[in-house]
Amino acid sequence: MEDGRGDGDDVAPALESDWREFRARLLAREREATPEERASAISEENMKVLEAQNPRLAQAKPWAHVIAAPEKGCLLVAADQEFRMSQQYFHQAVILVLEHHENGSMGIILNRPTQYNMGYVSGEPSGPFAENALYFGGDVGDGTVSFLHGREDVKGSVEVLPGVYLGGYESACELVQQDGSTCHPDEFKFFARYCGWAPGQLESECERGVWYPIAAAKELSLKQVIQLPKPLWREILELCGGELADIAARAYQDATDESPLSVDNLDEEN
Numbered sequence: 001m002e003d004g005r006g007d008g009d010d011v012a013p014a015l016e017s018d019w020r021e022f023r024a025r026l027l028a029r030e031r032e033a034t035p036e037e038r039a040s041a042i043s044e045e046n047m048k049v050l051e052a053q054n055p056r057l058a059q060a061k062p063w064a065h066v067i068a069a070p071e072k073g074c075l076l077v078a079a080d081q082e083f084r085m086s087q088q089y090f091h092q093a094v095i096l097v098l099e100h101h102e103n104g105s106m107g108i109i110l111n112r113p114t115q116y117n118m119g120y121v122s123g124e125p126s127g128p129f130a131e132n133a134l135y136f137g138g139d140v141g142d143g144t145v146s147f148l149h150g151r152e153d154v155k156g157s158v159e160v161l162p163g164v165y166l167g168g169y170e171s172a173c174e175l176v177q178q179d180g181s182t183c184h185p186d187e188f189k190f191f192a193r194y195c196g197w198a199p200g201q202l203e204s205e206c207e208r209g210v211w212y213p214i215a216a217a218k219e220l221s222l223k224q225v226i227q228l229p230k231p232l233w234r235e236i237l238e239l240c241g242g243e244l245a246d247i248a249a250r251a252y253q254d255a256t257d258e259s260p261l262s263v264d265n266l267d268e269e270n
Contacts, residue, residue, distance in 0.1 A: 036061050042238045045229035050219070053186050057150060057219050064216035064239040070202050072100045073161030075221070076107065076211040077236055077244075080251045089136060092233040092251075095195055095211075096148070096221050097202075098160055105197040108137035108146065110189075111225045111232040118190055121145070128176040129185050133226055137191030147190045150222045151175065151183065163218040186224060214240060 039061040040047075051058040067074060076095040083090040089112055097107040112135055119130030137146065149157070149165050154175065157168030175183040197205070206213050216236060225232045237248035 038241070039063060039239065043230070043235055046223075046235055049228060050223050053224055054184065054222075056182075057187070057222055060217065060219060062217045062219050062235070062239060064214050064220065064236045066240055066244065067213050067215050070097055070100055070105065070206055070211070070213040072097055073164070075110075075214045075216050075236065076202075076206075077214055077233060078211060079209055080247055082210050087139070089139070092231070094220075094232050094236060095138075096160070096164075098166065098194070100202065102199060104199050105202040106140075107195045108148075108191045109135065109195065110221060112136040113224075113226050114192070121192075128173050129188060129190065132185055132188060132190055133224065135189060135191045137193045138195030139193065140196040141193045144193050145190060146194065147172075147188050148222060149188045150218060151187060161218065161221075164221055187222075189222065189224065212237075212240075212244060 043062050047058060047062075064075070070076065074097050076093075076097060078090055078093045078095075080092065083093070089109070093112065094110045095107040096110055097105060099106045113133045114136050116134045117130065118132045118134055119125040119127060121134050122130075124130060134145075137144075146166060147169065148160075149168075149172065150163055151157075151165065151172070152163075153171075154165060154168035155171035157165035157171070160166050172183075172188060175181060176185055202211075205211055214236060216239070220232065220236060228235075230238075234248045234252060237244040
């Protein structure tokens, strides 16, 4: 049947059909695999890095899935098409939501390490956390430095979500410096500044598709992300599967032809 298109247009339906068939096969494989098998396949190389950095954190397999709306303790994963021209530090960002209520929301970007370490920032080059990277946590709060960890024995800390804590600096220093301590500095992530949203703003942005709200394993929030074989943004979307895994695949297919801002480092590509 003629539809007014030229002969060259006949190629497009065939390509579209191939993509649908490919996606159907992919989803079928996902249904056959257990969550543990999928996590192993997706995060294998990142887990090797984590085992070397923080064996305690590497004991559990990572997981992630989409939720209906943002909530305290969830992750916000930026849609790939967002923040390409402005606020580029949010492009392919992964944010942990620390607070979410009627007065607004706040969080920290998990995958933007800077070139600075805590020894440089604090002026204590021999301190217990001197070699820890300082992450760029957001665009709000000049001079604000916070830190995350997974240690329930750190006094003065506040639990953000099960197994993830914020604060307790003096106690953390004592634990790291104790003779024979098994507490390692890499178990702590430090952030300069944070992200903030006015009342209702975050919900509105999620409804518009700016962010994907995602529930995820604590390991994805706590691990260091410097020089990961697979960037955190991509890993989380692939763990979610389905349409989000397709988005990650397309984003990194495009990256073979051009260099996007899909890096987990402000200064060097991850």
